[in-house]
Each structure stands twice: as structure tokens, then as C-alpha cells.
Amino acid sequence: MRRFISPRLLIISVFASLTLLVAIAVGQQKNQVRDTKSSKADAVSGAKVLVPEEAFDFGYIPNNSRVAHIYKLLSVGSDSLRILRVKPG
């Protein structure tokens, strides 16, 4: 019986196939990592604030006294809103 494929050629083809499969698998893994990173970036930028009131007028205030007002910040984005810094002036 004649052999159409020599053993040497068979081994080389199997090795090439395996190499190709590994390359494909690594490429897919890199794509998954890239997608994860991009989704994280989208989540950070998903935070959004709505400030219904940015200024308040107390009117007449007695001197040497303390008064207080509460400002509301509404989180309307897809990510948690965080207050990073408040600097009074």
C-alpha cells in the first residue's frame, strides 16, 4: 500500500496545526482582556451628577452667628458618584 503522506510531513503538519491553535487561543485571550479594560473605563466615566441648586441666599443673618444650608447632589449616572474633594473659600 502506498503512503500518500510521509510520517515526517504528518508530524510537521500536526505541529503547525497545534502552533496555529495556540496562537488563536492567545489572541482571543488578549481580546478579552482589552474588552474588560474598556468596560472598566466606561464604568468610571459613567458617574454623573445633577445639582439642583448651586447657590443659596440666606438674606439677613445676625452677625457672630452660625447658619447652615444643605446642598443635594443627585447621582444620575451608571456608576457610583464619589466626592473627591471639597475646598471651602
Next chain:
Amino acid sequence: MHKSASVTLNDNSRDNFYLRLNGQLYESTQPESLNPLALSEAMIDFTPNDRGEKKEITITNVSDKELHLRLVAGAPEYFEVDLPQKVKAGKSEDLEVKLMEKLPKEKFEKSFTIEMDDSAKTRLTIPVTLVDRIPMQVPPKPAVRRQAPPQKKRALPDTTHAATPKGEVGGQ
């Protein structure tokens, strides 16, 4: 008076903005000098014993027009404000502030703001505080009867038989 605070958030579309406060100071010892609404008191001070109690401020409309009032800011978790809806020209009404029975904190410094419907939309802010110390009531000391110290008896000079100087007869 103008104050502001810079706020930075993790909102990429709005990284930094300002919250502003405006006000006009007046002498706290002269609340009756305000216009168009004069006050009998500039502020309200509660003590821990005042939980559930009310305090009043008399507001007087010193203008020539009826004023309608509304509460624009307060601290409902600490106190309730019973505000008269209107004050007639030249008349006075009482404003009541009731301290809540249960308070989020034992002491606070809050305020409430009312707005009038005059042409300037005048606002008035009244501070409300609760101090955590109760005035010390020192009981009066019991009266102590002091006994006079015993006095030493002094021998009185004998004047009945006064010695007469030599040469003199009798006493003149």
C-alpha cells in the same frame, strides 16, 4: 457676604464646580431694626431640657403692605417651624419653633430661612442652636448660725473708790 466651596467629583463631564452662599449681616443686638420684617429675637437657643418645647419670636411687619411668608429652608429633623402665612401691615404675629423629642445629634447649630413676597423677595435667616450643657444650679448653702466667740471677761477698773490725787479733797 459671599462664600463658596469648590467641589470635585468623579464625574468626568463635570470635574469641578462651586456651591455659593450669599447673605447680608446685621447687628444681632438690633433685630427690631430689620425691614420690612422686624424680629423680637435674632436667634433661638435651646437646651437639652427643651426637647418637645416651643419657643416664640414675634415678627412685626413694619412696612405699609401685607406680607406673605414662606419657609424656604430649615432642618425638619431637628425642629419644626410654625410660620404665620401672612402679616398685615403694621401688625405682629408669633412664629413658633418646636424642638423635636428625638434628635439626630445631642447638640446642633442649624437655621431656618423665610422669604417674604415683597418686591425684593427679602429673606431672613434665624439661627437655631442646641447647646449640650445645662446651666449649673448650685443649691443654696444652708444658713449656719455662727456663735459669737466667747469673750474674755476683763476686769473692770474699780471706779467706786477712785483714788484722789494728793492735795485734793473729794472729787469735783
